[in-house]
Each structure stands twice: as structure tokens, then as C-alpha cells.
Amino acid sequence: MRTRTYPAAAALAAALVLASCGSGDDDAGDGLQVDASFYPLEFVVERVGGDLVDVGGITPPGADPHSLELSPAQVAEIDAADLVVYIPTLQAAVDEALAVTEPAAVFDAADASGVTEESLAHDPHLWLDPELMEGIAGGIADRLTELDPDNADVFAANAEGLVADLQELDTAYADGLADCAGATLVVSHDAFGYLADRYGLDQVGISGINPDAEPSPARLREVGAIVEENDVHTIFFEVITSPDVTRALADDIGVETAVLDPIEGQTDADADYIDVMYANLEALQAGLTCGG
Numbered sequence: 001m002r003t004r005t006y007p008a009a010a011a012l013a014a015a016l017v018l019a020s021c022g023s024g025d026d027d028a029g030d031g032l033q034v035d036a037s038f039y040p041l042e043f044v045v046e047r048v049g050g051d052l053v054d055v056g057g058i059t060p061p062g063a064d065p066h067s068l069e070l071s072p073a074q075v076a077e078i079d080a081a082d083l084v085v086y087i088p089t090l091q092a093a094v095d096e097a098l099a100v101t102e103p104a105a106v107f108d109a110a111d112a113s114g115v116t117e118e119s120l121a122h123d124p125h126l127w128l129d130p131e132l133m134e135g136i137a138g139g140i141a142d143r144l145t146e147l148d149p150d151n152a153d154v155f156a157a158n159a160e161g162l163v164a165d166l167q168e169l170d171t172a173y174a175d176g177l178a179d180c181a182g183a184t185l186v187v188s189h190d191a192f193g194y195l196a197d198r199y200g201l202d203q204v205g206i207s208g209i210n211p212d213a214e215p216s217p218a219r220l221r222e223v224g225a226i227v228e229e230n231d232v233h234t235i236f237f238e239v240i241t242s243p244d245v246t247r248a249l250a251d252d253i254g255v256e257t258a259v260l261d262p263i264e265g266q267t268d269a270d271a272d273y274i275d276v277m278y279a280n281l282e283a284l285q286a287g288l289t290c291g292g
């Protein structure tokens, strides 16, 4: 008896292993395959989609999304996705890939955030404004619901949780920077325009919208003059893009430097979008010259 049941049990166990592998693969295949063009959008899709989506990031961690280049395999992945989430104009490579591929659905996060085409054309860095992120969270929930209507309640509840976190963040910024209206915010590149507008700061970017552009000596002199005129004591640089120019300028004019993260990628796996936004708020409170 034992000699007969043993192989049967072994066969059953083997079958179960196979079945569980199979169902594991099926789970992966059944979850919506969402490609998010860079980290802040990955964060929103993960929060809203939860376990029901498989999120792939198009921009590798630590890479600069502005100058991203795509491999043929990545373009094929975009083509095969159930949903691609992106911000038009931020990444030329993604715009170009979407022009030659046919993913099942495409989500324009800029449109969902409510920014006008005109402001998008001027500046794509809308994820640094928590209120604009709220629009993206709601829009993602709607789009995921279209693709998977059975889970509408899950997406709605997840989006609600994210929106509550974003509202709390917004309140913390509004309160934390209440005395800073009109303060001059000197940054490596023009990533903080929407944030500056929302909380009444005056952004001065050293390199412009694209961090790869080298500022001219004339621009550096200009920024130096603004720093002196406005009693700026700290200028901010970034984690991903090279801070050399910012540091050299700070040394030159004798001011401090601090890190302000434009969250163009996730630089620390233990700190998500919300965590980094709070860290940025602390850096702003410490570094800006605010009234009392």
C-alpha cells in the first residue's frame, strides 16, 4: 500500500507544483500589464492598481528621464502593454515609441492633471505639485476601471487613499511655507515651477528645463546677481543629475548647497514619492530665506 501511495503522492505533489507554477504564470498574465514612463507615474499606478496590476517602469532607477533612450526590447514591451502611462513632451523617446507602437490603451497624465497644453509645452514637471497628482490618481483609477470593471471598487478605494495622502502633503506644504511667499528658490534645473507656483515661491533654474543643458557663463553671473539681490543663502542641487555646476556656483558666490529632489527617479528604494516630498519640504524650510 505504502509503496503504491508513495509514487501517487509524489505524482500529485509534482502535479500541484506544476499547477501552482502554472497558476502563478496565469496570475502574472491576468494582471493588467502597465508600463509607466518614469517613477512618479509608476508610484501612482502601484498605489491605485495594487496587486491587480503589474507595473513596469520604462525609465530605469537612477536614470535621467529627460535623456532616456529605449532599446528595441523596451519598444516591444510598450507595444505589448495593456496600458502605457506617460507625460507627453517630457521624454522624446517615449513620445516616439508611442508613435510607432499600438499598446491596448494610453493614459496622458498631463491631461488628467488638468494642466493646459500651453503650460505642458512650457514645463512638464507637473508631478511636483500634489494637487496635480490628485488628478492623475483619479484619472488612473478611471482608466484601470475601464480595463478591469470587476475591480472598480478596489481602484476607487486605492485612489481615495492616495488622494488623502496627497491632500495631507499639500496642507503640510501650504502651512510649512506660509511665511515664504515670494522667497527665491535657486535650483539646478527648472523642475520646480509648478511647486513654486502652488506655494508662492520664485523659481530660478540654473540650467533651464533640461538638466543636461550646460549653463553659460553669462547665466551663471545672472544667477549670482539674483542670489545677492534676494539674500539667498542656500542653492539646491539634485541627486540624479550632476551637481558640479551648482556646487561650483555656490562656492563662487559663497552660499550653502542642499539637496532638493525633483523625483525624476526613485533614488532610495525605502523612500517613495510621498516620503521624498516631505524631505523636500524640510529642505525648503531650512534653505529658503522666509519672512517671520
Ligand SMILES: [Zn+2]
Residues within 6 Å of the ligand: 066, 125, 189, 190, 191, 209, 210, 211, 262, 264
Ligand atoms: Zn526635469
